[in-house]
Amino acid sequence: MGVTVEILPLLTDNYAYLVTDAESGAVAVVDPGEAGPVLARVRERGGRLDWILLTHHHGDHVAGVGELVAATGARVAGPAADARRLPPLDRALAEGEVFELGRAAARVIATPGHTAGHLCYLFEASGDLFCADTLFVMGCGRLFEGDAATMWASLSKLSRLPPETKVWCGHEYTLANARFALWVTPDDPAVRERAREVERLRSEERPTVPSTIGVERATNPFLRPFDPAIRRRLGLEGASDAEVFGALRRAKDGFKG
Numbered sequence: 469m470g471v472t473v474e475i476l477p478l479l480t481d482n483y484a485y486l487v488t489d490a491e492s493g494a495v496a497v498v499d500p501g502e503a504g505p506v507l508a509r510v511r512e513r514g515g516r517l518d519w520i521l522l523t524h525h526h527g528d529h530v531a532g533v534g535e536l537v538a539a540t541g542a543r544v545a546g547p548a549a550d551a552r553r554l555p556p557l558d559r560a561l562a563e564g565e566v567f568e569l570g571r572a573a574a575r576v577i578a579t580p581g582h583t584a585g586h587l588c589y590l591f592e593a594s595g596d597l598f599c600a601d602t603l604f605v606m607g608c609g610r611l612f613e614g615d616a617a618t619m620w621a622s623l624s625k626l627s628r629l630p631p632e633t634k635v636w637c638g639h640e641y642t643l644a645n646a647r648f649a650l651w652v653t654p655d656d657p658a659v660r661e662r663a664r665e666v667e668r669l670r671s672e673e674r675p676t677v678p679s680t681i682g683v684e685r686a687t688n689p690f691l692r693p694f695d696p697a698i699r700r701r702l703g704l705e706g707a708s709d710a711e712v713f714g715a716l717r718r719a720k721d722g723f724k725g
């Protein structure tokens with residue numbers, strides 16, 4: 469058993485997710501950046517919303533919370549470290565804790581870097597990882613509140629999860645990320661094939677989530693700072709993984725693709 473996941477595209481390129489525990493029917497929404505489309509879908513499905521699960525304090529992930537609480541009575545869970553910058557939390561979570569959604573359970577993984585308090589949630593029974601703005605498909609979040617070493621440590625934690633783990637991230641940035649990955653490793657066959665697949669999905673207006681940890685390990689340059697081809701490309705053969713990661717992140721920040 470475990471959870472089922474429904475994708476809710478919000479705002480320009482955000483993804484929220486409706487997560488349902490198959491056994492109890494309990495429902496959570498992850499990162500509602502606006503209320504309207506979430507509420508409409510919840511009502512279509514019968515009106516049940518037990519929890520609002522937040523990964524970090526950015527407005528495009530939390531702006532729908534107040535209206536959803538008022539309309540459904542859902543409780544709110546999110547990072548204890550960012551409680552002062554979040555809507556009021558009924559449950560404040562930290563690294564290593566377990567969040568219960570009905571009979572399903574999510575392990576809480578602290579991933580500082582994009583923001584200081586950013587959390588990811590792993591529903592282990594079904595292998596569903598909600599990683600918001602830490603790990604994107606073929607990319608990663610910007611470093612707003614952490615240095616390269618901090619973010620690399622966070623991404624390394626996610627990279628060590630089982631390869632079949634499904635990656636549900638916070639934005640549809642994959643096409644731009646694929647162009648950057650091709651700039652970094654133009655000759656990598658796995659990256660080229662994945663870029664073609666992403667182009668096809670987006671030309672059909674389909675989401676590129678979920679990816680998997682295994683696919684990301686093979687095709688996401690931000691999980692591969694040890695890759696000799698990436699190090700050659702950046703002229704950083706002797707650098708540490710965190711240094712190569714930092715150089716990749718800076719190159720992406722300035723990339724016009």
Ligand SMILES: [Zn+2]
Binds near residue numbers: 524526582601
């Ligand atoms: Zn963010």
